[in-house]
Amino acid sequence: xxxxxxxxxxxxxxxxxxxxxxxxxxxxxxxxxxxxxxxxxxxxxxxxxxxxxxxxxxxxxxxxxxxxxxxxxxxxxxxxxxxxxxxxxxxxxxxxxxxxxxxxxxxxxxxxxxx
Amino acid sequence: xxxxxxxxxxxxxxxxxxxxxxxxxxxxxxxxxxxxxxxxxxxxxxxxxxxxxxxxxxxxxxxxxxxxxxxxxxxxxxxxxxxxxxxxxxxxxxxxxxxxxxxxxxxxxxxxxxxxxx
Numbered sequence: 001x002x003x004x005x006x007x008x009x010x011x012x013x014x015x016x017x018x019x020x021x022x023x024x025x026x027x028x029x030x031x032x033x034x035x036x037x038x039x040x041x042x043x044x045x046x047x048x049x050x051x052x053x054x055x056x057x058x059x060x061x062x063x064x065x066x067x068x069x070x071x072x073x074x075x076x077x078x079x080x081x082x083x084x085x086x087x088x089x090x091x092x093x094x095x096x097x098x099x100x101x102x103x104x105x106x107x108x109x110x111x112x113x114x115x
Numbered sequence: 116x117x118x119x120x121x122x123x124x125x126x127x128x129x130x131x132x133x134x135x136x137x138x139x140x141x142x143x144x145x146x147x148x149x150x151x152x153x154x155x156x157x158x159x160x161x162x163x164x165x166x167x168x169x170x171x172x173x174x175x176x177x178x179x180x181x182x183x184x185x186x187x188x189x190x191x192x193x194x195x196x197x198x199x200x201x202x203x204x205x206x207x208x209x210x211x212x213x214x215x216x217x218x219x220x221x222x223x224x225x226x227x228x229x230x231x232x233x
Contacts, residue, residue: 032219043119043205043224051219090158094219100163100171103148103222107157
């Protein structure tokens with residue numbers, strides 16, 4: 001079955017420290033991978049995506065993610081966390097034609113950045 | 116450029132009633148996706164509309180239905196409401212559907228409709 005796993009319900013980090021939010025996936029074929037962020041009472045906002053090419057993808061607000069095909073992972077990272085980064089983060093994989101163009105989302109990881 | 120809009124913001128219904136939720140995609144976007152975000156369950160795919168037709172649906176009962184209008188706006192209907200239907204319903208649009216680009220384009224989400232079933 002095709003799936004996305006975010007193994008941590010919550011990640012706590014101090015402001016200024018690096019942060020990592022983990023994501024692993026299980027899909028057939030080449031994955032199209034996305035990260036979205038959700039602030040309270042808001043819809044999801046796109047952060048970054050991996051389609052092809054360089055394994056390190058840079059996105060909005062200083063976030064980046066590394067695609068690792070052998071480990072089927074797409075971890076989200078930021079070198080220096082800000083309190084304003086506190087939010088709910090979703091990893092997602094987008095299926096192509098054979099998957100009905102569905103997007104499968106992980107369960108989400110809540111990030112808390114302490115001042 | 117206006118983003119994806121959804122109405123109403125909040126909706127309170129009682130069990131057995133029907134709910135209608137509305138979504139207007141970004142201008143020029145033809146694909147609309149609906150998701151249910153129940154507490155602690157992440158986003159569950161509900162329905163996908165493109166060019167006025169239902170293209171795919173998630174693992175939800177038939178009482179969840181909808182349609183897409185000629186202007187690409189969309190409506191989600193939930194009949195015979197149950198308590199567990201209480202959730203945030205999110206709509207997302209994409210710039211292209213079957214015509215191409217739908218796999219690698221990011222989705223643009225609306226703010227959601229909070230449905231509460233009492």
